[in-house]
Amino acid sequence: MSYELIAALMFSTMMLMLLTGQRVFGAIGFVAVMAALFLWGDRGGYDLGFSAAMKLMKWYPLLTLPMFIFMGYILSESRIADDLYRMFHVWMGGLSGGLAVGTIGLMVLISAMNGLSVAGMAIGATIALPELLRRNYDKRMVTGVIQAGSSLGILVPPSVVLVLYAMIARQPVGQLWLAGAVPGLMMAGLFIGYIVIRCRLNPALGPVLAPEDRAMPRVEKLRLLRAGLLPLVIFAVMMVPFVNGYTSLVESSAIGAIAAFLAAVLKGRMNRVVFENSVRKTLGITCMFMWIILAALAFGAVFDGLGAVRAIEHLFTERLGLNPWMILILMQLSFIVMGTFLDDTAMLVIVAPLYVPLVDALGFDLIWYGVLYTITTQIAYMTPPFGYNLFLMRAMAPPEITLRDIYVSIVPFVGVMIVALALVMAFPEIALWLPGLVYDY
Template identity: 85%
Template sequence: MSYEMIAILMFSTMMLMLMTGQRVFGAIGFVGVLAAVLLWGTGGSDIGFSAAMKLMKWYPLLTLPMFIFMGYVLSESKIADDLYKMFHVWMGPVRGGLAIGTILLMVLVSAMNGLSVAGMAIGATIALPELLKRGYDKRMVTGVIQAGSSLGILVPPSVVLVLYAMIARQPVGQLWLAGVFPGLMMAAMFILYVVIRCRLQPELGPALPQADRDISRAEKMKLLRAGLLPLVIFATMMVPFVNGWTSLVESSAIGAITAFVAAVLKGRMTREVFENSVRSTLGISCMFMWIILAALGFGAVFDGLGAVKAIDSLFTEQLGLDPWMILILMQLSFIIMGTFLDDTAMLVIVAPLYVPLVKVLGFDLIWYGVLYTITTQIAYMTPPFGYNLFLMRAMAPKEVTLKDIYRSIVPFVAVMVLALTLVMIFPQIALWLPDYVYGK
């Protein structure tokens, strides 16, 4: 049997196991180690052990539990809730102002947590009921929350980019910086859409009534100070890192400690908050470590088979496709897979194949990490089984139907596709900041 046929057999076996409901890391790790043993005998079993040792020696992995803990402390202690109260008061007089404030809330929550589910939970439970009560169009605001929460996997500290960094063997710091401008650009495009839509159709996002705006200046400033606390925490963590005063791991520790101290000083660090934050951090961190471990083992076997060279030869020599056409086909495959898989599953399934192929084609792997993440955001919101669609259905009030949720994402998916196209055409949108910081 040829190595190409073995690679296809491995891939199809893994997909079959996933379709039967097996855990992602179990399916990928099992296929990888089993193939290694069948190909190279008992010595092949060392691949799993080698992957574990490589994972344990990867120092930047320490950032993962630190940033997750920081996000959960801010969420569980309700410090993140203060953000929405601030936006509610300060943005309320503007048409569509609460929807704009919700997008800004999503950006800041993303900067605190690095997971899209955190932004979705805060947006659906805090912002959505308030927006509906104020007469906002349910389809528009449902789309705003789904699109805004997807920024969590692009804006640093993105947990997904940590996973990509490990598999692609790229610096986490550069990937995070590469996600800054694309993430902010996408948020600005969402805001621009809301502004234009509410200007053309004011009934979709009415301004707050005068009675709700009659708040003293002192009360407004108090809300502003409370709402900006998460931003101060983020700055305390990122400024030393960007200026080269601390390493990435040290900055993550600063962020976790600062969030904890802030919760204590505000009197919100109860035993329940601490236990919930630690348990959630442990659960998510272990999940990601198992997935990375399985992906490394599977990738090692794929590399040994030379599957990447065979596929590169198939696309470029036999089919005559140019590198850009191959790249576009890869992105389309991500969107299709995103209809039934989450972001981590997509990455670990195709990373052993796609990442080396991107390198062979001559593209920058930092830039491709941003493309992958944006494409994942699109896949999150693509019917029939987009991840965010069902999260929203589970959290939204009864008056928001599944049909409303599906229709709400159409304009925002179009905005995301436009953002992806811009980053593909102008790579410096993603690469300028990491080149500037690391080139100093």
């Protein structure tokens, strides 16, 4: 049996297992180990899993994963995120569409606290969505705002997905985070620009709050401002020493976790239930990601042994005669197709063993490509008919918001994200400027 046929059989078997509802790490790991046993016998198959586990355990930056997740859950469970939204509610309610703009701001800050899009979705659907509907905001507008804003969690640092990409692509996590910062803020700015223009043209979509709703003593407004800016202070305490070279990435993640814990204690919101829920959820998410990385490493090792990357490069560049940019665009389109039934982590670990070496061989920058990958998976997350975020939104939204509303709501925001993707592809310095400034990259 040829190696090309073995590679195709591995992919088809894995996709079939995923379509039948198997766990991502189970499907990927099973296919990898079985292929290794078939190719290299008992010794090769057993050594594959052991080698992948040792590589995972020795990857020191992986310690950032539980730290950042714990920080995010502490701030979420202690309701510090609620203070953020109350701040936006008071300070931006006088602008047409102001609460929707504030919701995007909330999502950016939640992303900077947690690094997971699911966390932003949960907070937006439980805190912002009921308030926006109660204030007579258009249901399709606000549904799209929350879905688009929550997608920033995998791009704005500390993105957990970029940590996984760094592990698989063997790139520095710090440079990837800085590369994602400017595009993430640019995308948030494009979302805000769209909301403001749309609500200016049609004020009924995002009505201005009544004066009595905004009436509040200045002292109380300033108190809310201080409370709402607390997560920014925590983020600064964590990231400034790292950017200036005083601490390592792992040390900064520990500082962030400790700062979030102390903030909850000082505000009197830390109790046994909050702490236990945060630890339990952190453990569950961290273990899930570690199993996925372990399976991805094993899967990638088989593909390295097969020489599949060289075969695909030969197919695209010599047999089909495609230039590097055409190949890159085809890669991005494949992510959008896979996003109809897979989440961002699954997409990464399935195709990274093929795409990352191929991107490097084509002469593209792997830091820049990491940003392209995250933006593309954001788009795939929200592309009908089976985008992952669409069904998360349906599960969390009230009954009056139908699946049709959710599908229609996301169309303009997907258009905005495609514009952002095109800008980053056309002008790589949007992603590479900040890591170049800090790391002389």
